[in-house]
Amino acid sequence: MKLIVGNKNYSSWSLRGWLAAKQSGLHFEELTVQIFGEDWDERKNAMGEIQPSHGKVPILWDDDAVVWDSLAIMEYLADKVGRERFWPKDDAARGMARAMVAEMHSSFASLRRELPMNVRKRIELDDVSDATRHDIVRILTLWAEARARFGEGGPFLFGTFGAADIFFAPVISRFITYGIAVPGFAQAYMQAVWEHDWMQQWIAASEDEEWVIERIENVSQ
Known part of the structure; x- marks a missing residue:
């Protein structure tokens, strides 16, 4: 399998797809591309194999299967390795995890727009x-x-690390x-x-990247 991800410092959806691939336990080759650079439009048009996703990342290749969108990638991998690797076994917990x-x-368009992911920065x-x-209050309420209901088995949302934590x-x-101040x-x-x-x-890989997206770096302090 091959997984194409974008800049690790900025690409939130790439992080989700990458964590899903790691959670699957399957071996995959990782390819990182610079998104939103000056030559991004030219480069994505030249990379014919990523055209099924119109140049979006992340993208998973598995033989003849080409899967884009981080949720679709996670579900594809869950089908391959068993859904219990990603989702809680308990019906009520699994239902809530899927809804979350x-x-x-x-959702959470305002948070995404106003607070873009920038792993290296502190503002x-x-x-x-x-x-x-x-959006922040809603997320904290879900957490x-x-x-409270399903976290007794460990430090993550449903006890053990899974799909909800990935997302x-x-x-x-x-x-x-x-x-952001949180309880x-x-x-x-x-x-x-x-x-x-x-x-x-x-995080370590994001810190090693030299790519910079100025519009994200210039978020008002």
Whole structure:
């Protein structure tokens, strides 16, 4: 298998796809491309094999299968290795985990726009918009419910590391980058994800990148 990801410092969806591939336990070759550079449009048009996704990342190749979109990649891998590797066994926990992942996949547009992922940066924001504050409160509420109802088996949302943690990992990076104040339970959860071996590998690789996206670097302080 091959997995194409974008700049590790900025590409939140690439992080999700990469964590899903790591969680699968399957061997894969990783290819990193610079997205949104000056020559990005020219380069993606020249790379004919990524055209099924219109130049988006992440993309998973597995023989004849070409899968783009991080949620589709995770579900494809879960079908290959067994869904219990990603999802809780308990019906109620699994139902909530699926709903949380789906909401993360489709929602929180204000947070995404106002607080873009930038793993290397640390910014102390004076304030955020009402819409972004609403997104933050909603995320913290979801985390609190998951931890209270189903988190007894470990430090992650549903005890052990799984699909929900994969999808909220970039949010954790954003909260750390922009100094978002969170309650103690959320701090403990964020630390568990941030210190996970795979996250540490991603963080180290992001720090080694030379690519810079100025519009993200110039987010107001």
